[in-house]
Amino acid sequence: MSITAGTNLNSVPAPIKQTLETNYLDLNSTSGWGQQYVPDLMEKEAEVFGPRTISGFLSQVGAEESMTADQVIWSEQGRLHLSYLGDIDADDVITVQSDIDGNNYAEAGISVTHGIRVSDTVVVATPNGVYKAIVVSMTGTNDCDITVAAYDGSTIATSGATGNKKTTIMVYGSEWAKGVGYNAKDGTHSDSRTANEPKFKTFSNKPIIIRDYYEVSGSDTGKIGWVEVTSEGGGAGYLWYLKAEADTRARFTDHLEMAMLEGELGDDDSHNFGAGGSGAAQGVDAVLGYATGSTVGTEGLFAAIEDRGNTTSGVTGVNPATDLAEFDAILAEFDGQGAIEENMMFVNRATSLAMDDMLASMNSYGAGGTSYGVFSNSEDMALNLGFSGFRRGSYDFYKSDMRYLNDKATRGGVNDNAGANAIRGVMVPAGTSTVYDQALGKNLRRPFLHVRYRASQTDNRKLKTWTTGSVGAATSALDAMQIHMLSERCLVTQGANNFMLMK
Numbered sequence: 001m002s003i004t005a006g007t008n009l010n011s012v013p014a015p016i017k018q019t020l021e022t023n024y025l026d027l028n029s030t031s032g033w034g035q036q037y038v039p040d041l042m043e044k045e046a047e048v049f050g051p052r053t054i055s056g057f058l059s060q061v062g063a064e065e066s067m068t069a070d071q072v073i074w075s076e077q078g079r080l081h082l083s084y085l086g087d088i089d090a091d092d093v094i095t096v097q098s099d100i101d102g103n104n105y106a107e108a109g110i111s112v113t114h115g116i117r118v119s120d121t122v123v124v125a126t127p128n129g130v131y132k133a134i135v136v137s138m139t140g141t142n143d144c145d146i147t148v149a150a151y152d153g154s155t156i157a158t159s160g161a162t163g164n165k166k167t168t169i170m171v172y173g174s175e176w177a178k179g180v181g182y183n184a185k186d187g188t189h190s191d192s193r194t195a196n197e198p199k200f201k202t203f204s205n206k207p208i209i210i211r212d213y214y215e216v217s218g219s220d221t222g223k224i225g226w227v228e229v230t231s232e233g234g235g236a237g238y239l240w241y242l243k244a245e246a247d248t249r250a251r252f253t254d255h256l257e258m259a260m261l262e263g264e265l266g267d268d269d270s271h272n273f274g275a276g277g278s279g280a281a282q283g284v285d286a287v288l289g290y291a292t293g294s295t296v297g298t299e300g301l302f303a304a305i306e307d308r309g310n311t312t313s314g315v316t317g318v319n320p321a322t323d324l325a326e327f328d329a330i331l332a333e334f335d336g337q338g339a340i341e342e343n344m345m346f347v348n349r350a351t352s353l354a355m356d357d358m359l360a361s362m363n364s365y366g367a368g369g370t371s372y373g374v375f376s377n378s379e380d381m382a383l384n385l386g387f388s389g390f391r392r393g394s395y396d397f398y399k400s401d402m403r404y405l406n407d408k409a410t411r412g413g414v415n416d417n418a419g420a421n422a423i424r425g426v427m428v429p430a431g432t433s434t435v436y437d438q439a440l441g442k443n444l445r446r447p448f449l450h451v452r453y454r455a456s457q458t459d460n461r462k463l464k465t466w467t468t469g470s471v472g473a474a475t476s477a478l479d480a481m482q483i484h485m486l487s488e489r490c491l492v493t494q495g496a497n498n499f500m501l502m503k
Contacts, residue, residue, distance in 0.1 A: 066455035263300030308496035347425030
Protein backbone atom coordinates (compact mmCIF):
# COMPACT_ATOMS: atom_id res chain seq x y z
CA MET A 1 0.00 0.00 0.00
CA SER A 2 1.26 3.49 -0.84
CA ILE A 3 0.08 6.89 0.30
CA THR A 4 0.25 9.86 -2.05
CA ALA A 5 0.35 13.28 -0.43
CA GLY A 6 -1.43 16.28 -1.95
CA THR A 7 0.78 18.47 -4.12
CA ASN A 8 -1.17 21.76 -3.97
CA LEU A 9 -0.75 22.39 -0.23
CA ASN A 10 0.32 25.74 1.20
CA SER A 11 2.61 24.02 3.75
CA VAL A 12 6.12 25.22 2.86
CA PRO A 13 7.27 28.22 4.93
CA ALA A 14 8.88 31.15 3.22
CA PRO A 15 12.65 31.33 3.62
CA ILE A 16 12.50 35.06 4.48
CA LYS A 17 10.17 37.25 6.54
CA GLN A 18 8.02 38.52 3.66
CA THR A 19 4.37 38.36 2.65
CA LEU A 20 4.07 36.37 -0.55
CA GLU A 21 1.07 35.70 -2.77
CA THR A 22 1.69 31.96 -2.34
CA ASN A 23 0.65 32.34 1.29
CA TYR A 24 -2.62 34.22 0.54
CA LEU A 25 -5.57 34.09 -1.79
CA ASP A 26 -5.66 36.46 -4.76
CA LEU A 27 -8.83 38.16 -5.97
CA ASN A 28 -7.28 38.97 -9.32
CA SER A 29 -5.71 35.62 -10.11
CA THR A 30 -7.40 32.80 -11.97
CA SER A 31 -6.74 30.34 -9.16
CA GLY A 32 -8.15 32.20 -6.17
CA TRP A 33 -10.35 34.98 -4.90
CA GLY A 34 -8.32 36.69 -2.19
CA GLN A 35 -5.05 38.55 -1.80
CA GLN A 36 -2.83 39.49 1.11
CA TYR A 37 -4.09 43.08 1.11
CA VAL A 38 -7.85 43.37 1.45
CA PRO A 39 -9.24 45.69 -1.26
CA ASP A 40 -11.66 48.49 -0.56
CA LEU A 41 -14.67 46.82 -2.08
CA MET A 42 -17.20 49.13 -3.72
CA GLU A 43 -20.24 46.90 -3.89
CA LYS A 44 -22.54 49.31 -5.70
CA GLU A 45 -22.62 48.98 -9.48
CA ALA A 46 -21.80 52.33 -11.07
CA GLU A 47 -24.61 53.76 -13.21
CA VAL A 48 -22.47 55.40 -15.90
CA PHE A 49 -25.16 55.83 -18.57
CA GLY A 50 -27.77 57.58 -16.43
CA PRO A 51 -31.38 56.70 -17.29
CA ARG A 52 -30.97 54.19 -20.08
CA THR A 53 -34.61 53.92 -21.11
CA ILE A 54 -35.89 56.07 -23.97
CA SER A 55 -39.65 55.55 -23.68
CA GLY A 56 -41.97 58.37 -22.73
CA PHE A 57 -42.53 60.19 -26.04
CA LEU A 58 -45.90 58.59 -26.82
CA SER A 59 -47.09 58.96 -23.25
CA GLN A 60 -46.58 62.74 -23.54
CA VAL A 61 -48.37 63.30 -26.84
CA GLY A 62 -50.83 60.42 -27.17
CA ALA A 63 -53.25 58.07 -25.50
CA GLU A 64 -53.95 54.34 -25.44
CA GLU A 65 -57.17 52.53 -26.33
CA SER A 66 -58.14 48.89 -26.68
CA MET A 67 -59.21 47.15 -29.88
CA THR A 68 -60.72 43.75 -30.67
CA ALA A 69 -59.85 43.31 -34.37
CA ASP A 70 -56.92 42.60 -36.66
CA GLN A 71 -57.23 46.03 -38.21
CA VAL A 72 -58.09 49.55 -37.11
CA ILE A 73 -59.79 51.76 -39.71
CA TRP A 74 -60.56 55.45 -39.39
CA SER A 75 -61.73 58.16 -41.74
CA GLU A 76 -60.52 61.72 -42.04
CA GLN A 77 -62.29 64.71 -43.50
CA GLY A 78 -61.22 65.96 -46.90
CA ARG A 79 -60.62 69.54 -47.94
CA LEU A 80 -63.65 71.79 -48.14
CA HIS A 81 -62.78 73.85 -51.20
CA LEU A 82 -62.18 72.66 -54.75
CA SER A 83 -58.64 73.07 -56.05
CA TYR A 84 -56.82 70.95 -58.64
CA LEU A 85 -53.60 70.58 -60.59
CA GLY A 86 -53.37 70.01 -64.32
CA ASP A 87 -51.85 70.96 -67.66
CA ILE A 88 -53.00 73.20 -70.52
CA ASP A 89 -53.02 70.84 -73.50
CA ALA A 90 -54.56 73.40 -75.86
CA ASP A 91 -55.32 77.10 -75.61
CA ASP A 92 -57.98 77.64 -72.90
CA VAL A 93 -58.30 73.86 -72.37
CA ILE A 94 -57.10 72.49 -69.04
CA THR A 95 -56.72 68.77 -68.31
CA VAL A 96 -57.38 68.10 -64.63
CA GLN A 97 -54.82 65.54 -63.40
CA SER A 98 -54.92 65.52 -59.60
CA ASP A 99 -56.23 67.29 -56.54
CA ILE A 100 -54.15 69.96 -54.83
CA ASP A 101 -52.41 67.33 -52.66
CA GLY A 102 -51.16 65.44 -55.71
CA ASN A 103 -53.60 62.49 -55.56
CA ASN A 104 -53.86 61.45 -59.19
CA TYR A 105 -57.15 60.74 -60.91
CA ALA A 106 -57.81 57.33 -62.46
CA GLU A 107 -55.23 56.09 -59.97
CA ALA A 108 -54.93 52.27 -59.77
CA GLY A 109 -57.44 51.95 -62.60
CA ILE A 110 -60.27 53.59 -60.62
CA SER A 111 -62.10 56.38 -62.39
CA VAL A 112 -62.44 59.41 -60.11
CA THR A 113 -64.30 62.55 -61.06
CA HIS A 114 -63.40 66.06 -59.98
CA GLY A 115 -65.84 68.61 -58.59
CA ILE A 116 -65.64 71.37 -61.21
CA ARG A 117 -68.83 72.07 -63.15
CA VAL A 118 -69.90 74.24 -66.04
CA SER A 119 -70.57 77.87 -64.99
CA ASP A 120 -68.08 77.63 -62.12
CA THR A 121 -65.82 80.65 -61.84
CA VAL A 122 -62.18 79.72 -61.37
CA VAL A 123 -58.73 81.14 -60.76
CA VAL A 124 -56.22 79.63 -63.19
CA ALA A 125 -52.56 80.00 -62.24
CA THR A 126 -49.88 79.21 -64.83
CA PRO A 127 -46.20 80.16 -65.23
CA ASN A 128 -47.42 82.79 -67.74
CA GLY A 129 -49.87 84.49 -65.40
CA VAL A 130 -52.95 84.26 -63.21
CA TYR A 131 -56.39 84.46 -64.84
CA LYS A 132 -60.01 84.75 -63.64
CA ALA A 133 -62.21 82.64 -65.89
CA ILE A 134 -65.51 80.80 -66.21
CA VAL A 135 -65.92 77.14 -67.19
CA VAL A 136 -67.82 76.89 -70.48
CA SER A 137 -67.61 73.15 -71.29
CA MET A 138 -66.11 69.83 -70.23
CA THR A 139 -65.09 66.86 -72.37
CA GLY A 140 -62.83 63.82 -72.25
CA THR A 141 -62.68 60.93 -69.79
CA ASN A 142 -64.67 61.85 -66.68
CA ASP A 143 -64.95 65.38 -68.11
CA CYS A 144 -61.32 66.03 -67.17
CA ASP A 145 -60.75 68.38 -70.16
CA ILE A 146 -62.14 71.75 -69.08
CA THR A 147 -62.55 74.67 -71.47
CA VAL A 148 -62.47 78.07 -69.78
CA ALA A 149 -62.93 81.66 -70.93
CA ALA A 150 -60.93 84.40 -69.24
CA TYR A 151 -62.97 87.41 -68.15
CA ASP A 152 -60.40 89.86 -69.50
CA GLY A 153 -60.48 88.26 -72.93
CA SER A 154 -56.98 86.79 -72.62
CA THR A 155 -56.02 83.49 -74.18
CA ILE A 156 -54.66 81.06 -71.61
CA ALA A 157 -51.90 79.68 -73.79
CA THR A 158 -50.16 76.32 -73.63
CA SER A 159 -46.67 77.85 -73.64
CA GLY A 160 -44.91 77.01 -70.38
CA ALA A 161 -48.09 75.62 -68.82
CA THR A 162 -47.82 71.99 -69.91
CA GLY A 163 -46.03 69.07 -68.29
CA ASN A 164 -45.79 68.02 -64.65
CA LYS A 165 -48.99 69.70 -63.40
CA LYS A 166 -47.93 73.27 -64.03
CA THR A 167 -51.44 74.71 -63.81
CA THR A 168 -53.57 75.25 -60.69
CA ILE A 169 -57.36 75.55 -60.95
CA MET A 170 -59.30 76.88 -57.94
CA VAL A 171 -63.09 77.25 -57.88
CA TYR A 172 -64.11 80.48 -56.17
CA GLY A 173 -67.79 80.71 -57.14
CA SER A 174 -70.16 80.44 -60.09
CA GLU A 175 -72.14 82.60 -62.51
CA TRP A 176 -75.38 81.59 -64.21
CA ALA A 177 -77.46 83.13 -66.96
CA LYS A 178 -81.11 83.92 -66.28
CA GLY A 179 -83.45 80.97 -66.48
CA VAL A 180 -80.70 78.36 -66.91
CA GLY A 181 -81.06 75.27 -64.70
CA TYR A 182 -78.42 73.08 -63.15
CA ASN A 183 -78.75 70.42 -65.85
CA ALA A 184 -78.00 72.81 -68.67
CA LYS A 185 -74.46 72.80 -69.99
CA ASP A 186 -74.33 75.66 -72.46
CA GLY A 187 -78.01 76.43 -72.70
CA THR A 188 -78.56 73.62 -75.19
CA HIS A 189 -76.74 70.43 -74.22
CA SER A 190 -77.57 68.33 -71.17
CA ASP A 191 -74.95 67.97 -68.44
CA SER A 192 -74.91 64.65 -66.55
CA ARG A 193 -72.84 65.97 -63.67
CA THR A 194 -74.57 66.03 -60.27
CA ALA A 195 -74.04 67.69 -56.91
CA ASN A 196 -70.62 67.34 -55.28
CA GLU A 197 -70.23 64.71 -52.59
CA PRO A 198 -67.58 64.82 -49.84
CA LYS A 199 -64.68 62.55 -50.58
CA PHE A 200 -64.64 59.55 -48.23
CA LYS A 201 -61.06 59.07 -47.14
CA THR A 202 -60.11 56.16 -44.93
CA PHE A 203 -56.84 54.92 -43.47
CA SER A 204 -55.94 51.75 -41.65
CA ASN A 205 -53.21 50.10 -39.67
CA LYS A 206 -52.68 46.67 -38.16
CA PRO A 207 -51.21 45.59 -34.83
CA ILE A 208 -48.04 43.58 -34.51
CA ILE A 209 -47.11 41.11 -31.80
CA ILE A 210 -43.95 42.10 -29.93
CA ARG A 211 -42.36 39.45 -27.71
CA ASP A 212 -39.29 38.83 -25.57
CA TYR A 213 -38.30 36.58 -22.68
CA TYR A 214 -35.60 36.03 -20.07
CA GLU A 215 -34.39 32.66 -18.79
CA VAL A 216 -32.22 31.73 -15.81
CA SER A 217 -31.41 28.24 -14.54
CA GLY A 218 -32.65 27.13 -11.16
CA SER A 219 -29.10 26.91 -9.82
CA ASP A 220 -28.24 30.47 -10.84
CA THR A 221 -31.23 31.89 -8.99
CA GLY A 222 -29.49 30.83 -5.76
CA LYS A 223 -26.17 32.53 -6.52
CA ILE A 224 -25.29 35.57 -4.47
CA GLY A 225 -22.86 38.05 -6.02
CA TRP A 226 -20.64 40.61 -4.38
CA VAL A 227 -21.89 43.40 -6.71
CA GLU A 228 -25.04 45.21 -5.61
CA VAL A 229 -27.10 45.96 -8.68
CA THR A 230 -29.96 48.39 -9.20
CA SER A 231 -32.54 48.17 -11.97
CA GLU A 232 -34.34 50.98 -13.78
CA GLY A 233 -37.44 49.95 -11.87
CA GLY A 234 -35.75 50.70 -8.55
CA GLY A 235 -35.12 47.12 -7.41
CA ALA A 236 -31.74 46.41 -5.77
CA GLY A 237 -29.89 43.37 -4.45
CA TYR A 238 -27.04 40.93 -4.87
CA LEU A 239 -28.82 38.51 -7.21
CA TRP A 240 -27.43 39.14 -10.69
CA TYR A 241 -30.35 37.51 -12.47
CA LEU A 242 -32.65 40.19 -11.02
CA LYS A 243 -30.65 42.80 -12.94
CA ALA A 244 -30.68 40.73 -16.12
CA GLU A 245 -34.43 40.25 -15.91
CA ALA A 246 -34.99 43.95 -15.15
CA ASP A 247 -32.80 44.95 -18.11
CA THR A 248 -34.77 42.62 -20.40
CA ARG A 249 -38.04 44.11 -19.19
CA ALA A 250 -36.80 47.71 -19.59
CA ARG A 251 -35.50 46.94 -23.09
CA PHE A 252 -38.83 45.36 -24.02
CA THR A 253 -40.72 48.40 -22.74
CA ASP A 254 -38.54 50.61 -24.92
CA HIS A 255 -39.16 48.32 -27.89
CA LEU A 256 -42.90 48.88 -27.50
CA GLU A 257 -42.36 52.57 -28.22
CA MET A 258 -39.56 52.14 -30.76
CA ALA A 259 -41.73 49.80 -32.83
CA MET A 260 -44.48 52.42 -32.90
CA LEU A 261 -41.97 55.02 -34.13
CA GLU A 262 -40.00 52.93 -36.63
CA GLY A 263 -42.63 50.44 -37.86
CA GLU A 264 -42.99 49.76 -41.59
CA LEU A 265 -45.71 47.94 -43.51
CA GLY A 266 -44.53 45.17 -45.84
CA ASP A 267 -44.62 46.12 -49.51
CA ASP A 268 -46.51 43.03 -50.69
CA ASP A 269 -48.75 40.28 -49.35
CA SER A 270 -46.51 37.47 -50.64
CA HIS A 271 -43.90 38.55 -48.07
CA ASN A 272 -41.03 38.58 -50.54
CA PHE A 273 -38.91 41.43 -49.27
CA GLY A 274 -35.61 42.79 -50.50
CA ALA A 275 -33.07 40.72 -52.37
CA GLY A 276 -30.56 38.20 -51.05
CA GLY A 277 -27.05 37.43 -52.19
CA SER A 278 -28.42 35.54 -55.17
CA GLY A 279 -30.65 38.47 -56.10
CA ALA A 280 -33.79 36.59 -55.06
CA ALA A 281 -36.42 38.20 -52.87
CA GLN A 282 -36.52 37.05 -49.27
CA GLY A 283 -39.64 35.04 -48.45
CA VAL A 284 -40.58 35.16 -44.78
CA ASP A 285 -43.67 32.93 -44.78
CA ALA A 286 -41.93 29.63 -44.18
CA VAL A 287 -39.26 31.08 -41.89
CA LEU A 288 -41.37 33.25 -39.60
CA GLY A 289 -44.69 31.44 -39.86
CA TYR A 290 -46.85 34.11 -41.48
CA ALA A 291 -49.94 32.99 -43.36
CA THR A 292 -49.76 33.56 -47.10
CA GLY A 293 -51.63 36.72 -48.05
CA SER A 294 -51.54 38.29 -44.60
CA THR A 295 -50.13 41.77 -44.07
CA VAL A 296 -46.71 42.00 -42.43
CA GLY A 297 -45.49 44.95 -40.42
CA THR A 298 -47.22 48.03 -39.05
CA GLU A 299 -47.11 51.71 -39.94
CA GLY A 300 -45.07 53.67 -37.40
CA LEU A 301 -44.96 57.40 -36.83
CA PHE A 302 -41.99 58.14 -39.10
CA ALA A 303 -43.45 56.09 -41.97
CA ALA A 304 -46.89 57.73 -41.58
CA ILE A 305 -45.41 61.24 -41.72
CA GLU A 306 -43.25 60.44 -44.75
CA ASP A 307 -46.25 58.88 -46.52
CA ARG A 308 -49.05 61.30 -45.59
CA GLY A 309 -47.39 64.18 -43.79
CA ASN A 310 -44.68 66.77 -44.35
CA THR A 311 -40.89 66.57 -44.35
CA THR A 312 -38.42 69.42 -44.06
CA SER A 313 -34.71 69.19 -44.73
CA GLY A 314 -34.22 72.88 -44.04
CA VAL A 315 -33.24 75.72 -46.30
CA THR A 316 -29.72 76.52 -45.17
CA GLY A 317 -27.90 73.18 -45.17
CA VAL A 318 -26.19 72.15 -41.93
CA ASN A 319 -28.36 72.65 -38.82
CA PRO A 320 -31.18 74.29 -40.76
CA ALA A 321 -32.92 75.20 -37.49
CA THR A 322 -30.47 78.10 -37.18
CA ASP A 323 -32.54 80.06 -39.71
CA LEU A 324 -36.05 81.45 -39.21
CA ALA A 325 -36.56 80.95 -42.94
CA GLU A 326 -37.11 77.25 -42.30
CA PHE A 327 -39.80 77.96 -39.72
CA ASP A 328 -41.43 80.47 -42.06
CA ALA A 329 -41.59 77.74 -44.71
CA ILE A 330 -43.05 75.35 -42.10
CA LEU A 331 -45.68 77.96 -41.16
CA ALA A 332 -46.63 78.39 -44.79
CA GLU A 333 -47.10 74.62 -45.12
CA PHE A 334 -49.12 74.40 -41.90
CA ASP A 335 -51.32 77.26 -43.17
CA GLY A 336 -52.13 75.08 -46.15
CA GLN A 337 -53.03 72.15 -43.89
CA GLY A 338 -54.94 72.19 -40.61
CA ALA A 339 -53.41 75.44 -39.28
CA ILE A 340 -53.15 74.00 -35.77
CA GLU A 341 -51.57 76.72 -33.68
CA GLU A 342 -49.84 74.72 -30.93
CA ASN A 343 -47.11 72.25 -31.91
CA MET A 344 -44.66 70.18 -29.91
CA MET A 345 -41.12 69.80 -31.25
CA PHE A 346 -39.13 66.75 -30.15
CA VAL A 347 -35.58 67.20 -31.41
CA ASN A 348 -32.05 65.91 -30.98
CA ARG A 349 -29.38 67.80 -29.07
CA ALA A 350 -27.72 69.49 -32.05
CA THR A 351 -31.03 70.83 -33.34
CA SER A 352 -32.08 71.95 -29.86
CA LEU A 353 -28.90 73.97 -29.38
CA ALA A 354 -29.16 75.40 -32.89
CA MET A 355 -32.67 76.62 -32.09
CA ASP A 356 -31.41 78.21 -28.86
CA ASP A 357 -28.69 80.04 -30.79
CA MET A 358 -31.17 81.10 -33.47
CA LEU A 359 -33.58 82.55 -30.90
CA ALA A 360 -30.77 84.22 -28.96
CA SER A 361 -29.55 85.92 -32.14
CA MET A 362 -32.98 87.56 -32.50
CA ASN A 363 -32.20 89.60 -29.37
CA SER A 364 -30.63 92.91 -30.36
CA TYR A 365 -28.91 93.10 -26.97
CA GLY A 366 -27.33 89.68 -27.26
CA ALA A 367 -23.84 90.76 -28.34
CA GLY A 368 -22.52 90.27 -24.82
CA GLY A 369 -24.37 87.00 -24.42
CA THR A 370 -26.01 87.96 -21.13
CA SER A 371 -29.37 89.48 -21.97
CA TYR A 372 -31.51 86.54 -23.09
CA GLY A 373 -32.97 83.54 -21.35
CA VAL A 374 -33.68 84.82 -17.83
CA PHE A 375 -33.99 88.54 -18.49
CA SER A 376 -32.61 91.26 -16.20
CA ASN A 377 -29.68 88.99 -15.40
CA SER A 378 -27.11 90.14 -12.90
CA GLU A 379 -23.50 88.99 -12.69
CA ASP A 380 -24.38 86.91 -9.63
CA MET A 381 -27.15 84.95 -11.33
CA ALA A 382 -26.86 81.76 -13.34
CA LEU A 383 -27.67 82.45 -16.97
CA ASN A 384 -30.46 80.56 -18.66
CA LEU A 385 -29.20 80.19 -22.22
CA GLY A 386 -31.92 77.84 -23.40
CA PHE A 387 -35.43 78.33 -24.72
CA SER A 388 -38.38 76.00 -24.18
CA GLY A 389 -40.47 77.50 -26.94
CA PHE A 390 -41.30 80.51 -29.06
CA ARG A 391 -44.12 82.06 -31.04
CA ARG A 392 -43.84 82.86 -34.73
CA GLY A 393 -46.78 84.36 -36.56
CA SER A 394 -49.88 82.74 -35.04
CA TYR A 395 -48.08 79.49 -34.15
CA ASP A 396 -46.64 78.39 -30.81
CA PHE A 397 -43.75 75.92 -30.84
CA TYR A 398 -42.72 74.10 -27.66
CA LYS A 399 -39.31 72.43 -27.75
CA SER A 400 -38.20 69.32 -25.90
CA ASP A 401 -35.18 67.05 -26.23
CA MET A 402 -35.93 63.52 -27.42
CA ARG A 403 -33.58 60.98 -25.86
CA TYR A 404 -34.32 58.46 -28.59
CA LEU A 405 -32.69 60.80 -31.14
CA ASN A 406 -29.60 61.32 -28.96
CA ASP A 407 -28.72 57.91 -27.49
CA LYS A 408 -25.88 56.25 -29.39
CA ALA A 409 -27.56 52.87 -29.02
CA THR A 410 -30.76 54.08 -30.72
CA ARG A 411 -31.43 56.72 -33.40
CA GLY A 412 -28.53 58.82 -32.19
CA GLY A 413 -26.11 56.19 -33.48
CA VAL A 414 -28.13 55.56 -36.64
CA ASN A 415 -28.07 59.26 -37.49
CA ASP A 416 -24.25 59.26 -37.45
CA ASN A 417 -24.24 57.24 -40.67
CA ALA A 418 -27.63 58.20 -42.12
CA GLY A 419 -26.46 61.36 -43.88
CA ALA A 420 -29.37 63.29 -45.41
CA ASN A 421 -31.80 60.67 -44.09
CA ALA A 422 -30.94 61.37 -40.45
CA ILE A 423 -33.98 62.30 -38.37
CA ARG A 424 -33.27 65.34 -36.24
CA GLY A 425 -36.77 65.97 -34.91
CA VAL A 426 -40.51 65.65 -35.29
CA MET A 427 -43.28 68.22 -34.90
CA VAL A 428 -46.52 66.94 -33.42
CA PRO A 429 -49.73 69.00 -33.24
CA ALA A 430 -51.16 69.47 -29.77
CA GLY A 431 -54.79 68.85 -28.95
CA THR A 432 -57.31 66.43 -30.44
CA SER A 433 -58.98 65.70 -33.76
CA THR A 434 -62.48 64.53 -34.65
CA VAL A 435 -62.65 61.23 -36.55
CA TYR A 436 -65.29 58.68 -37.42
CA ASP A 437 -64.68 55.35 -35.69
CA GLN A 438 -65.74 52.40 -37.84
CA ALA A 439 -66.12 50.04 -34.90
CA LEU A 440 -68.22 52.34 -32.73
CA GLY A 441 -70.08 53.94 -35.61
CA LYS A 442 -69.80 57.53 -34.38
CA ASN A 443 -67.53 60.55 -34.33
CA LEU A 444 -64.98 60.73 -31.53
CA ARG A 445 -62.41 63.26 -30.40
CA ARG A 446 -59.00 61.67 -29.92
CA PRO A 447 -55.39 62.83 -29.70
CA PHE A 448 -53.67 62.96 -33.05
CA LEU A 449 -51.48 60.07 -31.85
CA HIS A 450 -52.79 57.11 -29.92
CA VAL A 451 -51.82 53.49 -29.49
CA ARG A 452 -54.38 50.75 -30.03
CA TYR A 453 -53.72 47.49 -28.21
CA ARG A 454 -55.55 44.17 -28.38
CA ALA A 455 -57.85 43.48 -25.45
CA SER A 456 -61.10 41.66 -24.70
CA GLN A 457 -62.92 40.32 -21.66
CA THR A 458 -60.80 37.18 -21.94
CA ASP A 459 -57.32 38.57 -22.47
CA ASN A 460 -55.63 41.96 -22.26
CA ARG A 461 -52.54 42.07 -24.50
CA LYS A 462 -51.47 45.64 -23.74
CA LEU A 463 -48.49 44.34 -21.78
CA LYS A 464 -48.58 40.72 -20.65
CA THR A 465 -45.99 39.07 -18.44
CA TRP A 466 -46.02 35.51 -17.11
CA THR A 467 -43.54 33.10 -15.53
CA THR A 468 -42.98 29.44 -16.37
CA GLY A 469 -40.55 26.77 -15.11
CA SER A 470 -39.81 25.08 -11.78
CA VAL A 471 -38.47 28.07 -9.83
CA GLY A 472 -40.90 29.45 -7.30
CA ALA A 473 -44.43 28.35 -8.20
CA ALA A 474 -43.58 25.39 -10.45
CA THR A 475 -45.50 25.25 -13.73
CA SER A 476 -43.36 22.76 -15.66
CA ALA A 477 -40.48 20.29 -15.28
CA LEU A 478 -38.01 22.83 -16.69
CA ASP A 479 -35.19 23.45 -14.19
CA ALA A 480 -35.21 27.14 -14.94
CA MET A 481 -37.32 30.25 -14.68
CA GLN A 482 -38.62 31.84 -17.86
CA ILE A 483 -40.20 35.28 -17.75
CA HIS A 484 -42.23 36.05 -20.87
CA MET A 485 -43.35 39.46 -22.15
CA LEU A 486 -45.83 40.16 -24.96
CA SER A 487 -47.79 43.02 -26.42
CA GLU A 488 -49.99 43.39 -29.49
CA ARG A 489 -50.41 46.97 -30.63
CA CYS A 490 -50.28 49.55 -33.41
CA LEU A 491 -50.10 53.32 -33.70
CA VAL A 492 -52.89 55.45 -35.16
CA THR A 493 -51.54 58.66 -36.71
CA GLN A 494 -54.55 60.87 -37.39
CA GLY A 495 -54.17 63.99 -39.45
CA ALA A 496 -50.63 63.20 -40.57
CA ASN A 497 -50.82 66.26 -42.84
CA ASN A 498 -50.38 68.35 -39.67
CA PHE A 499 -47.11 66.61 -38.68
CA MET A 500 -43.61 67.57 -39.78
CA LEU A 501 -40.56 65.31 -39.89
CA MET A 502 -37.26 67.18 -39.62
CA LYS A 503 -34.45 65.46 -41.55
